[in-house]
Amino acid sequence: MNIKQLFRTLFKNKTFSILNIVGLSIGVAVVLLICLMVYNERSFDKSFKQADHIYRMNSYLTAYMPGETFCSTSNKTGPVMQEAIPEILTTVRTYPVNSTIRINDNPLVLKTMWADEDFFRLFDTPFIQGSPEAVMKQPNAIAISEQMAKKLFGNENPLGQSFLIDDEHPMEVKAVYRDYPKNSSFYEYQVIAPFNHSFPSWFSKEIYWGNIDFETFCLLSDKADLDLVSKKIEETIKKENEEGFYIPKLQNLKDIHLYSSKYQHSYTSFQSDIGKVKMLTLLAIIILLVACINYMNLSTARAQKRAKEIGINKTLGAKRSNLICKLTFETGIITCISFILAIVMAFLLLPVFNDLLNEELSFSLTFNPVFLLGILLIWIITTLLAASYPALYLSGFPPLLAIRSANISRGSVHALVRKALTVGQFAVAIVLIAWVFVIQSQIRYANNKDIGYNPHNLVGIYVPSNLSETLANEYKALSSVEMVARESALLFKGNGNVLTKNHEDKTGLSLWSIKVDKEFIPTMQLKLIAGENLPQRLPGDTITQIVLNRKAVEYLETTPEEIIGKEVMAQIGEGKTIVCGVVENFNFEPIYKPVTGFCMHNGKNRAYYVTMIRVKDGTLSEQMKTFEQIYKKHVPNDIFMAEFPDVLWEKAYESEHRTNTVVTYFSILAIFIACMGVFGLTAFMAEQRTKEIGIRKVMGANVRDIVSLFTNDYLKLLIISLVLALPVAWWLGNNYLSDFAYRISLSWWMFIVAAMITVLVTILTVCLQAVKAATANPVKSIKTE
Amino acid sequence: MIKITDLEKIYRTEEVETVALNKMCMEVKEHEFVAIMGPSGCGKSTLLNILGMLDDPTSGSFVFNGAEVSKYNENKRSDLRKANIGFVFQSFNLIDELTVFENVELPLVYNNIKPAERKVMVEAALEGVQMMHRRNHFPSQLSGGQQQRVAVARAVVNNPKLILADEPTGNLDSKNGVEVMQLLTSLNEKGTTIIMVTHSEHDSRYAHRIIHMLDGKTVTENFLKELVYAAQ
């Protein structure tokens, strides 16, 4: 068949062609978008030339929070390992922080990476001006990114410009580097500077094993055996740091982006999760499969019409292989049309997709041989998949049978295959609908869960500790302010401590602690379940009073009432640590993490850096100006920084929610494509069975009989699909939820409703077609002369 | 049993309007065996479809067993049809996916007869056309004559009062044709009214009476003869 003939056939069977092509192209468009995203996620940090040999030294904790991995390690780990292990060629310690600079008196926060000298030797970075040596070998020199240079200095030459960092350390721009690509973990850093003698001061003063705050990278030699190096690292740390509480573990640079989401203390904010990538990949495969199954179903269903053509071709000498080629070619043309349409759709949908995911993906990523080859491959796979069954099926017609066009399409193995494909599609639809329900219910649950404190109408303001009392009093005097409390860190971002039962207890419970004043518990609306609120520390107090959460009390194997007044081993400050109250557990971390120990104390050594203000309902946004004015009155040159606990809480789920939204939308699309398939198939079956329906009507069947004839067929398939789909959906749901410490329990209604929706939509579609067929005049359909 | 008066059937398509039946009048009594003859396109099948209540007339009156059915709705016609009328078509119109037994059973299913009863009736009908041995075969495995015998069995299984046969021997060789005609004759002898459309002079001799049609109307035999004579 040449192309002209092909288009003639396509045009003649408009409905089927449209269903075929549109179904396929919607599917492919979605798959393209997902591919783009997955490709982007998987390409992270691969552009560094030595990426294969660069590893990050994580810390695997054996005590305090045993089993947890930190993304950083001590400032001693790197140098010691480099010294001891020949395969480690270089190590680079980094300490990423926010630093404030002032341009024309306007403060500006820059993401700054303090790093060892060899940073640029590990991470090849193109320099626009200056050189790595000019920066890394000199005191007080920094390199800034191209973007930052433009922003700060416009058209002026950035080299030689200087400014104060954090209002005290003079720095001079010695180099400008080209921005890292967006798919790099370093993209967000605007300043890179060497550790040096004057700053940051804490770096040079203390080099020891205990402070695991340094994100440390190392370069292994080409031939290094990772297992061997890891073993050597473990041996070295056991020798050098006998009392240590962690073991450094190597993680390849390319894995950092996707495989660190369960790790603690990560500096990069561009973190993703392999689970999300896998989920979306799976979804893409499912969507492609559903679209291909549609195609297969519709083309085989149409086969009977083509049987005669095939038969004649065969009697005229066409071999089976010729026919298979021809039919595959035909499919290739159709998939090609679909792909072109899909690419157009993907282009149009990309902004929406970016918006949903909060990404900045662009198709410029795709102008790259790997991606283009990937698309070509998907096209070939789609074509082969879609063509496989119809081509084999059609080409296998015996010529005579085909010409006579006798009973070839039902009651045979092929009908069975088509039924199996349809069952597969139904099952996918049911699983996806149930999946959407599970995700959405979990989101709703997370949004509405009582988290144990009230994050609304609250704002936390960073204040200099010496002014905290003055400011707190001024804020308190405002009429719309209900309460003001002070604490040592924002919200519940306290210090990591360990709570132990006794001296023999080597594991302990991880216990986060913050210093708070007596207003804090009522301001946050935490629920005190035993004892009293934290008292103000009086001068001369030798003991430190604390309020524990229920989890900590449970760890100590006692009750909230009994622990009041007792001393506990929590390593907080000096002197005795006495429990004065117990609060109900609350979610100071995102709810996919289980609650661990938490304590609020009035220890001596910590100052207040954050002021928490609770205002009357609905007045927060208008009060922010007043809060800032009062702040500026005392510290006119400083940046007024405020955080809103309810916003923070939502932010913790943002990426999770975004992914889920995308999954939800795409699942709905997949369901829609599956519905298109059912629609096409029933339309075709109705058409194919018009004569049979005519005869049945002549024999006395009424409309209801005919409709039930159709629906019965589908009900059987639906029931089989349900039996297949429900266990899968159940398993998937459980699997998904198991990541959350606080989660909904799967309930039967999700599955029942998913099943009902599928059944209803299918039966409705089928009925529509069946009624059309059943009300047609039988005289016309049975006329065969 | 049947009386039609001024029956008209007009097919309208986008461009043309075909008058298939033109003020046709006719009467058929119970137990009659009537053959309808006429050239192709003169409206025989149209007439039969209306008599079988598969189609409704454009205008005119159609009285069946004393009831005016031309104004009946689809459901009522369907009920009347399944209780009283059996069909035999030139092209058999068996359902390919059903066995011989299931094909014959079909009218009984739609008349809500119990399975046990159905079995007895289907077997009796198949016995009657000597097709019992083929009860589990599919139509495609049968010869044309055998298929038509199954179609006859299906038409009579419900003991209808009227059988409408549209060129029942049209697709059969003469031997098979004769067998089918004998089947119809014996049914008629047992009391079933039969209206049969045919082209065959031979087949028409089985009938008690022949109705000649021309351009959607009945005409007398003499009129036809005159027409032929005039043409010569």
Ligand SMILES: Nc1ncnc2c1ncn2[C@@H]1O[C@H](COP(=O)(O)OP(=O)(O)O)[C@@H](O)[C@H]1O
């Ligand atoms: N569904 C239809 N639509 C339009 N015209 C029709 C239709 N069925 C039959 N006709 C026309 O009506 C006339 C009578 O047809 P028919 O009853 O089939 O003739 P016969 O059976 O005598 O050969 C013919 O001219 C035919 O073309």
Ligand SMILES: [Mg+2]
């Ligand atoms: Mg006819």
